[in-house]
Amino acid sequence: MISVMVVDDEKYVRAGIINETDWALIGCEVVAEASDGEAAFKAAEESRPDLVISDIKMPKMDGIALAEKLLARFPNIKIIFLTAYSDFEYARQAVRLGVSDYLLKPFKDGELEASIQRLLHLHPNAPANVNELEDKLIALKKRDEIANRYVQSAVAFIEDRFADPDFSVGGLAESMGVSEGHITRLFKAETGMGINNYLTRYRIKRAMDYLKDVQTKVYEVAEKVGYRDIAYFSNTFTKLVGRSPSDYQTKGLTE
Amino acid sequence: MSIIKGSFKRQIFVIFSTVTLILVIIGGILTMQGFQARIIMDHELQDEEQEKLINERLSSFFYDAEVVLLKLSTNEEIRKELSKIRPDMSIYTQLYDISAGIRDYCSIDVYIGGECRFSTRQGGMSAPLPENYSILLATREAAGKSVYGMDPVNASGEGSALLIARKVANIKKDAYVIVRIEKEALENRLGGLLNARDGFILANSFLRPYCMLGTAEDGHVLASVRKNLFAGEKYTNNIKSNVYISELGDRGLLGIYITMPAFEESAVGTGYRIVLFQVIISIILCLIVASRMSNLFSKPINTLSIAMKRFRKGDFDTKIELDREDEFGQLASGFNKMTSQLKANMQERVDAERRVNEARIEMMQAQLNPHFLYNTLDTIKWVAKANQVPEIATLSASLASILRSSISESRFVTLKQECELVESYCEIQKIRFDDSFDLTVDVPVKLRDVIVPKLILQPMVENSIIHGLEGRRDGHIVICAKAEENAHGDGDDLILTITDNGAGISDEMIEALKEDDPEKLSGHLGLNNVNTIIRLYYGKDYGVSAQRPEEGGTVMALRIPILTNEPVKEQEET
Numbered sequence: 139m140i141s142v143m144v145v146d147d148e149k150y151v152r153a154g155i156i157n158e159t160d161w162a163l164i165g166c167e168v169v170a171e172a173s174d175g176e177a178a179f180k181a182a183e184e185s186r187p188d189l190v191i192s193d194i195k196m197p198k199m200d201g202i203a204l205a206e207k208l209l210a211r212f213p214n215i216k217i218i219f220l221t222a223y224s225d226f227e228y229a230r231q232a233v234r235l236g237v238s239d240y241l242l243k244p245f246k247d248g249e250l251e252a253s254i255q256r257l258l259h260l261h262p263n264a265p266a267n268v269n270e271l272e273d274k275l276i277a278l279k280k281r282d283e284i285a286n287r288y289v290q291s292a293v294a295f296i297e298d299r300f301a302d303p304d305f306s307v308g309g310l311a312e313s314m315g316v317s318e319g320h321i322t323r324l325f326k327a328e329t330g331m332g333i334n335n336y337l338t339r340y341r342i343k344r345a346m347d348y349l350k351d352v353q354t355k356v357y358e359v360a361e362k363v364g365y366r367d368i369a370y371f372s373n374t375f376t377k378l379v380g381r382s383p384s385d386y387q388t389k390g391l392t393e
Numbered sequence: 394m395s396i397i398k399g400s401f402k403r404q405i406f407v408i409f410s411t412v413t414l415i416l417v418i419i420g421g422i423l424t425m426q427g428f429q430a431r432i433i434m435d436h437e438l439q440d441e442e443q444e445k446l447i448n449e450r451l452s453s454f455f456y457d458a459e460v461v462l463l464k465l466s467t468n469e470e471i472r473k474e475l476s477k478i479r480p481d482m483s484i485y486t487q488l489y490d491i492s493a494g495i496r497d498y499c500s501i502d503v504y505i506g507g508e509c510r511f512s513t514r515q516g517g518m519s520a521p522l523p524e525n526y527s528i529l530l531a532t533r534e535a536a537g538k539s540v541y542g543m544d545p546v547n548a549s550g551e552g553s554a555l556l557i558a559r560k561v562a563n564i565k566k567d568a569y570v571i572v573r574i575e576k577e578a579l580e581n582r583l584g585g586l587l588n589a590r591d592g593f594i595l596a597n598s599f600l601r602p603y604c605m606l607g608t609a610e611d612g613h614v615l616a617s618v619r620k621n622l623f624a625g626e627k628y629t630n631n632i633k634s635n636v637y638i639s640e641l642g643d644r645g646l647l648g649i650y651i652t653m654p655a656f657e658e659s660a661v662g663t664g665y666r667i668v669l670f671q672v673i674i675s676i677i678l679c680l681i682v683a684s685r686m687s688n689l690f691s692k693p694i695n696t697l698s699i700a701m702k703r704f705r706k707g708d709f710d711t712k713i714e715l716d717r718e719d720e721f722g723q724l725a726s727g728f729n730k731m732t733s734q735l736k737a738n739m740q741e742r743v744d745a746e747r748r749v750n751e752a753r754i755e756m757m758q759a760q761l762n763p764h765f766l767y768n769t770l771d772t773i774k775w776v777a778k779a780n781q782v783p784e785i786a787t788l789s790a791s792l793a794s795i796l797r798s799s800i801s802e803s804r805f806v807t808l809k810q811e812c813e814l815v816e817s818y819c820e821i822q823k824i825r826f827d828d829s830f831d832l833t834v835d836v837p838v839k840l841r842d843v844i845v846p847k848l849i850l851q852p853m854v855e856n857s858i859i860h861g862l863e864g865r866r867d868g869h870i871v872i873c874a875k876a877e878e879n880a881h882g883d884g885d886d887l888i889l890t891i892t893d894n895g896a897g898i899s900d901e902m903i904e905a906l907k908e909d910d911p912e913k914l915s916g917h918l919g920l921n922n923v924n925t926i927i928r929l930y931y932g933k934d935y936g937v938s939a940q941r942p943e944e945g946g947t948v949m950a951l952r953i954p955i956l957t958n959e960p961v962k963e964q965e966e967t
Binding site for chain 2: 148150151153154155157158222242243244245246247384388389
């Protein structure tokens with residue numbers, strides 16, 4: 139799990155980022171939040187986040203100063219700036235500081251997740267091997283790595299039925315003859331993620347495989363991996379892979 | 394000096410005073426001196442004439458006396474009579490006869506030895522004279538000559554009778570004929586010739602007076618002259634009066650003529666007082682004139698200086714009112730021109746500054762607003778999400794995206810950015826029109842980075858939504874991009890088609906687009922704008938065209954050259 143701290147002086151924005159971002163999908167969890175640079179630095183000393191999502195304009199200490207201090211204290215920390223206005227000077231300073239990414243507010247759904255995924259997994263030092271890269275990007279425990287029998291069969295069920303747009307956890311529990319709550323708990327304990335999450339990841343991973351064929355249309359892929367809504371598929375794909383299905387299809391991960 | 398230099402008025406006064414005083418004082422003194430010299434000269438000339446007159450009178454008088462004496466002393470009858478031991482009275486006949494001309498002012502005595510034997514004097518003989526000194530001795534020694542002398546008997550410091558004696562020739566006895574002129578007679582004789590303020594002294598060569606007349610009567614002048622001569626000094630020293638001394642022939646007589654000085658001290662003093670008065674008058678005049686002059690000069694200068702001060706303090710309406718036509722008038726009008734020009738310049742500069750400031754404020758506002766705008770939109774998004782209204786979140790995020798693109802200064806974007814803008818736009822429109830249409834964008838990867846003018850697709854899509862799909866529930870809009878060989882056959886053009894399944898474009902509009910008729914396109918401002926912009930950038934070969942396929946709907950096509958850099962506008966903005 140990647141630990142994340144969210145810093146923004148606006149309560150609604152901070153709460154919105156924390157609540158509305160699909161952290162679990164991309165393997166992150168929020169460990170701290172702060173409303174200004176000073177509080178953020180204190181919180182970072184305590185909780186040592188791997189990633190900081192920070193506004194630039196804040197009282198007491200602005201995002202630029204915070205980034206400077208954080209990078210000096212924790213050289214491996216990753217930072218994503220959020221700013222309302224695309225100011226060249228901010229961008230220049232951010233680049234000079236080695237700040238990882240830069241998002242314009244308000245961003246659309248999925249943009250933050252995509253940005254985080256790109257930052258964490260698609261950086262220039264990422265492994266050159268495509269399979270390895272994909273495994274890092276969308277980490278999934280393989281069936282043979284799973285000890286629990288129930289979970290093994292649940293994964294088998296997902297791998298078998300993922301293309302069904304009507305797939306549900308209830309259906310999975312029923313076919314296995316166990317209660318929904320039980321299998322959910324078991325699954326979570328074994329793989330570190332929920333069943334739906336696992337399913338989504340699996341579907342997108344399969345979609346990536348399908349998209350390697352340049353002749354395949356995006357909407358065909360969406361259908362093949364169990365999505366009825368292309369926009370939803372596209373959005374989910376972008377969150378996880380860091381770029382849109384069509385981009386991925388033409389450029390791959392590394393280009 | 395600094396007191397003088399500090400004031401224009403005082404400087405003028407000093408200069409004027411200096412010039413005037415020099416003129417007045419030098420002129421006054423020269424006039425006084427010249428006048429005095431001239432008067433003195435005239436006076437002296439007059440004195441000389443007067444003196445000459447007196448001397449001539451005296452000389453003729455003495456000459457008459459001498460002639461009488463000569464006649465008497467050489468008269469045969471008188472000689473015979475005197476030769477007798479006892480001369481008798483018959484001598485008087487001759488005596489009276491010869492002396493008839495002079496007897497009215499003198500008496501003639503005949504002395505034998507020291508005794509007076511005969512005399513024309515009324516009332517008896519004259520007093521005896523000492524034989525061995527004085528006049529008788531001198532007469533004996535100078536036989537044949539007339540000798541002038543004093544009467545040793547009654548001589549005093551105030552005068553004496555004048556005796557003119559001659560020895561009677563060719564007789565054995567010492568006999569003398571003597572003309573006696575009494576002091577009073579002399580005085581009477583000369584008094585009529587003298588002016589009231591003059592004086593005359595008849596003296597012998599030892600400056601002993603026979604008589605002193607007029608102003609010399611008191612004897613001071615004679616005493617002074619004598620004292621000066623004995624002391625070897627100039628005889629006029631310490632004498633205020635003019636003194637002329639002349640010898641009357643070789644008679645051993647001196648005529649001393651005394652006149653009052655041409656100017657008395659008080660007169661000279663009065664002269665200098667007049668000069669002083671003039672000086673005072675000049676100074677007063679100079680003061681007045683200097684004050685007037687300085688007013689004439691310094692008033693306009695003061696006015697100018699005050700105006701300058703006011704101007705320096707920032708009163709740019711400063712004007713000088715001078716009703717003069719001289720250099721000061723010109724200076725004033727020059728100053729007025731200068732101030733009005735400076736004011737105009739200043740005004741211009743202030744205006745320019747204000748315009749710059751206004752522009753700056755506008756710029757600042759333009760910079761401030763987006764920041765606030767995007768932040769607000771962001772907040773709206775999160776509030777909406779918190780309240781489970783995803784439509785609002787979508788609206789605000791899409792609106793922000795459109796605004797960002799349309800506000801940005803660059804006029805060109807990549808085709809990909811333009812498509813994203815259209816997608817954002819459609820997301821908003823979908824919510825507004827209740828999902829009555831959908832949008833499909835199909836752009837090949839190789840064309841995504843082609844540079845196109847900003848906001849050329851959005852108006853086309855807007856046109857489709859508002860005019861084509863109005864009232865439909867199953868609208869489709871498809872945007873397609875493809876490369877097509879251009880008209881010259883030397884490259885590819887980008888063809889963007891916007892296809893909808895709506896009402897279909899009218900023939901009229903198709904024609905209008907072909908002919909590029911702005912009047913007919915005026916209702917479709919967006920369409921017309923896109924066409925104009927494309928032609929402006931790329932020329933007549935490019936632009937918007939429309940067609941209505943048989944199966945219905947509209948196909949709009951944009952033809953744009955494939956460029957990966959911003960083109961230069963054919964008609965640069967003027």
